[in-house]
Amino acid sequence: MVSQSFTILNPTGFHVRPTKTFVQTASTFPCKIFVINKGKRVNGKSSLSMLTLGIAANEEVTLEIDGEQETQALEALGKLLTDIHE
Amino acid sequence: MTAPLKGISASPGIAIARAFHLAHERFIPTQQAITDTDAEVGRFHLAVAVARDEIEVIRSSTAERLGEDKAEIFEGHLMILEDPDFIDAIALKITDEAMNAEFTLHETAQSFIELLQSMSDELLRGRAVDIEDVSGRIMSHLRGVPHMDLAGMTEECIIVAKDLTPSDTAQLNLEFVRGFVTEIGSRTSHSAIMARSLEIPAIVGIGAAVQQIPAQAVIVMDANEGIVLIAPTEEELTAYQDKKQKNDLRRMALSKLKDLPTLSADGKQVELAANIGKLEDIQRAIDNGAEGIGLFRTEFLYMGRSSLPTEEEQFTSYKYALEKMNPKPVVIRTLDIGGDKELPYMELPKESNPFLGQRALRLCLDRQDLFRTQLRALLRASRFGNLKIMFPMIAVLEELLEAKQLLEEEKQKLIAEGVQLADHIEIGMMVEIPAAAIAADLFAPEIDFFSIGTNDLIQYTMAADRMNETVAYLYQPWHPSLLRLIRFVIQAAEKEGKWVGMCGEMAGDETAIPLLLGLGLHEFSMSAGSILPARELISQLDQSSWSDYANQALTMRSTQEITQFVEHTRNGVIHHG
Numbered sequence: 001m002v003s004q005s006f007t008i009l010n011p012t013g014f015h016v017r018p019t020k021t022f023v024q025t026a027s028t029f030p031c032k033i034f035v036i037n038k039g040k041r042v043n044g045k046s047s048l049s050m051l052t053l054g055i056a057a058n059e060e061v062t063l064e065i066d067g068e069q070e071t072q073a074l075e076a077l078g079k080l081l082t083d084i085h086e
Numbered sequence: 087m088t089a090p091l092k093g094i095s096a097s098p099g100i101a102i103a104r105a106f107h108l109a110h111e112r113f114i115p116t117q118q119a120i121t122d123t124d125a126e127v128g129r130f131h132l133a134v135a136v137a138r139d140e141i142e143v144i145r146s147s148t149a150e151r152l153g154e155d156k157a158e159i160f161e162g163h164l165m166i167l168e169d170p171d172f173i174d175a176i177a178l179k180i181t182d183e184a185m186n187a188e189f190t191l192h193e194t195a196q197s198f199i200e201l202l203q204s205m206s207d208e209l210l211r212g213r214a215v216d217i218e219d220v221s222g223r224i225m226s227h228l229r230g231v232p233h234m235d236l237a238g239m240t241e242e243c244i245i246v247a248k249d250l251t252p253s254d255t256a257q258l259n260l261e262f263v264r265g266f267v268t269e270i271g272s273r274t275s276h277s278a279i280m281a282r283s284l285e286i287p288a289i290v291g292i293g294a295a296v297q298q299i300p301a302q303a304v305i306v307m308d309a310n311e312g313i314v315l316i317a318p319t320e321e322e323l324t325a326y327q328d329k330k331q332k333n334d335l336r337r338m339a340l341s342k343l344k345d346l347p348t349l350s351a352d353g354k355q356v357e358l359a360a361n362i363g364k365l366e367d368i369q370r371a372i373d374n375g376a377e378g379i380g381l382f383r384t385e386f387l388y389m390g391r392s393s394l395p396t397e398e399e400q401f402t403s404y405k406y407a408l409e410k411m412n413p414k415p416v417v418i419r420t421l422d423i424g425g426d427k428e429l430p431y432m433e434l435p436k437e438s439n440p441f442l443g444q445r446a447l448r449l450c451l452d453r454q455d456l457f458r459t460q461l462r463a464l465l466r467a468s469r470f471g472n473l474k475i476m477f478p479m480i481a482v483l484e485e486l487l488e489a490k491q492l493l494e495e496e497k498q499k500l501i502a503e504g505v506q507l508a509d510h511i512e513i514g515m516m517v518e519i520p521a522a523a524i525a526a527d528l529f530a531p532e533i534d535f536f537s538i539g540t541n542d543l544i545q546y547t548m549a550a551d552r553m554n555e556t557v558a559y560l561y562q563p564w565h566p567s568l569l570r571l572i573r574f575v576i577q578a579a580e581k582e583g584k585w586v587g588m589c590g591e592m593a594g595d596e597t598a599i600p601l602l603l604g605l606g607l608h609e610f611s612m613s614a615g616s617i618l619p620a621r622e623l624i625s626q627l628d629q630s631s632w633s634d635y636a637n638q639a640l641t642m643r644s645t646q647e648i649t650q651f652v653e654h655t656r657n658g659v660i661h662h663g
Contacts, residue, residue: 009402017158020165046171047162048217052201054210058391058399 001066002074006081008059022080023047031067033077044077088316091295093267095312096278099287099337100330101265102306102323105299106243108254113225115188123181130177130187133227138167140223141253148256152283159216159252159276166220172198188228195221212275219251239263244307246299249290255280265289265307267314269296282373285341289314340618344375348621350603354629358620359417359611361589365403368410370614375621378415378472380537380611381589382407384460385423392431394456400463408471415472417514417537417587417611420460420489422446422478441545446479451488461496468508476514476537481521486532516589518542523571526578536579537611540590544568562645563592564601564652569640576606587611597652599623601639604632627656 026033026044033044037059042049044063055061061081065073120126145160166172172194179190195217202214239259245266247254255277258266263286271277271290281288287309299305299316306315306326310333315322348358359380360371371379387395387403408416423429424445437443450457464475477489490513500507517523518539526536540563545552547567550560562568572588579586587609592598594612599620602610610620635655639648 009398020161023165043171046169047165048169048198049171051210051213052198052205054205054207056207 001064002070003062003064004074004078005060005062006078008055008057008061008081018080019047019050022077023050025076025080026073029065029069029073029076031065031070031073033073034064034066036062036064088298091267091292091298091314091316093289093292093312093314094271094273095288095309096271096273096275096290097281097284097286097288098310099265099285100306100308100310100326100333101244101287102304102326102330103242103244103264104302105246105267105305106239106241107299107301108245108247108250113229115186115192115225117189118186120180120184120186123184126180126187127177129228130180130191130224133187133224134167134173136227137220137223138164141167141220144253144256152256152280156256156280156283160256162213162216163220163252166217188225191221191224191228208272208274215249215251215276219253222251223253244305246296248296249275250277250280252276252280255284258284258286260284260286265309267292267296267299267305267307269293285337340622343618343621343625346375346621348377348624350624350627350629352628352630354603356603356607356624357587357609358617358624359415359587359609360614360617361611362407362614365406367614368407371617372410374614374617376414376614376617378417378609379407379411380417380587380593380609381476382416382418384419384421385427388421388423388429389427394431394459397459397463397466400460401466404464404467404473405470408467408473412471415474417474417476418464419476419478419516420447420457420464421450424449441551447477447485447489448479451485451492454492457489458492458496461493462500465493465497465500465507465511466505468511469506473508474512474514474535476516476535478516478539479518479542480515480529481519483525483528483532486515486529490532514587517575518546520547520571523575526575527581530578530582530584533584535585535587535609536575537587537589537609538572538575540568540588540592543571543590544592547571563595564598564639564648565645566640566642566648569601569605569636569648572602572607573605573636573640580606585609594620596620596623597649600627600632600652600656601636601648603627603629604634604636606633 023045034041035044035050035053037053037055040053042053044050063074063077141160141163145157148160149157176190176194179185179194180187198217199214202217203211205211239262242262242264244264247266248269249271250266250268265287266281268277268290269292275290278288278290287307289307289309289312292314303317306318306322308326318326348356357377359378360367360374360376361381362368362371362379363383364386368379387400404418424434424440424443428434444452464473467473475493477486480486497507512534514533514535514537515522515529516539517526517536520543522529523543544561544563548560548562550557552558552561576586585608588602588607589611593602593610594616596619599610603624612620639651642648642651
């Protein structure tokens with residue numbers, strides 16, 4: 001299992017568009033992907049569950065990834081979390 | 087007579103028509119045990135597939151009618167149809183618990199809806215509507231009941247509903263739908279945003295009182311005021327028909343001006359820009375035909391938090407604004423804090439005269455760490471659009487030169503780091519202290535533009551606090567002393583080939599605009615809602631005549647004389663000229 005924390009820079013938080021990109025990317029990996037924010041842990045392949053986290057700008061988000069291609073997934077998704085500006 | 091209902095005006099306009107109650111049937115399924123769970127899962131997947139096909143069709147027709155950005159809502163709906171925690175979870179539950187698809191769908195959708203509705207973020211609360219929309223569609227296919235077809239209307243009506251789902255709104259037949267009134271919703275809900283882009287009047291958030299509207303009753307909705315009249319009297323009806331006609335004519339005239347340049351009757355071009363105080367205002371500026379952002383207040387980045395914003399956070403916001411407006415200009419004002427605007431985490435000392443104290447640029451020159459961070463963020467964002475940097479509260483030349491020096495130093499550092507910057511960034515200063523206005527000719531060679539900040543310039547010129555009721559009468563925007571200062575600044579700038587803008591209440595004031603145009607102001611920056619009326623007004627004014635009138639006004643002795651003169655002249659020129 002791998003895990004790392006990231007800070008969301010997108011000024012409008014983490015709404016529909018970034019969530020979509022994130023979930024689409026997450027879904028291409030065979031491993032289990034969890035997103036943790038404010039003590040809640042949800043499936044990173046579900047946009048609805050991701051929305052219920054209500055991630056706002058400047059908040060810290062932890063990725064917990066377990067299974068095949070976990071390091072590749074962590075790298076790709078971590079990059080999305082810090083890169084997504086809109 | 088029934089008392090008028092009051093709600094939030096989500097999209098302006100007036101409509102008079104019969105009420106059409108859109109009852110989204112609140113179907114609550116009962117729980118039933120299923121023996122053939124495989125068949126039940128199959129039935130569920132089929133309903134999902136049909137729903138997906140329908141949404142695809144709505145998505146592409148919305149993209150065609152309203153543009154790709156509005157169609158994005160339906161991308162979100164398609165995403166829900168692929169969500170493992172929703173679709174797969176329902177299929178799994180049907181199998182595990184041997185429960186009917188309708189009940190399982192209802193339960194799962196409800197749990198997400200409740201979760202989202204409990205969130206503090208208004209935008210996220212709004213997503214609950216999407217789940218209702220999508221699950222309602224799947225539900226109607228499970229039950230073999232066709233989805234309510236709003237496209238098939240045949241009579242003029244005003245839709246009355248609890249809320250309109252995005253797919254309802256996208257399918258409204260505008261040939262017949264005159265407006266809509268909803269029980270819940272806010273200015274930022276989907277239905278409100280859609281109503282504004284469809285340009286039909288909408289009043290949202292009226293509350294349970296919408297149920298008082300009898301089906302088929304004639305109602306009047308005045309979405310300018312957020313009022314609904316039920317069963318109006320003859321006089322009310324006539325009055326509103328009259329008001330509606332005027333309103334429609336004006337809206338038509340104004341909406342035609344949205345993408346046009348701002349030209350006076352004799353062909354002189356000026357620029358109308360918007361003042362913004364948060365990122366969300368940018369869309370409103372664009373929707374109202376702004377030719378740029380004339381004042382981007384950066385204070386929002388620093389307020390409502392417990393520490394200074396990082397360079398990265400600022401960069402992201404500036405880049406967003408510049409990209410969104412590109413290639414139109416964005417004038418970003420460096421931090422204007424201190425005075426009455428406090429930042430608790432900075433622990434600024436209390437001052438006995440905060441307005442005459444260490445605020446804005448004075449504070450930034452003292453706290454260079456925070457100023458340099460902002461300058462770096464601005465410079466890094468510069469290559470993403472048309473950035474102009476503006477320094478506030480300058481009294482003497484040395485302050486401007488020091489600010490420019492710090493900017494240059496940060497620029498050189500970034501270049502040495504290999505960071506790509508815009509080739510040219512215009513540098514400007516606010517004129518809000520009389521000392522700067524009176525010495526505008528000394529400042530002009532050092533800048534690319536001036537922007538006159540009228541709120542403070544008037545207070546400092548008159549030595550009167552406009553919030554102090556006993557002296558508020560001295561807050562006189564078109565007093566000859568002010569007009570003289572403005573004229574002097576414009577003349578000094580023009581001698582050096584520089585431009586002058588104005589940000590502040592006065593730039594959007596219909597009494598002041600003719601004089602400002604006459605004085606030769608190049609850019610007017612105002613709240614977004616004032617832009618189209620200002621563009622219309624300017625198109626009716628003759629710049630060269632108003633240049634003469636402004637000269638006359640400058641010889642007058644009081645605000646009262648000037649105001650009367652302007653009103654008299656405007657009426658004469660516009661209605662009889």
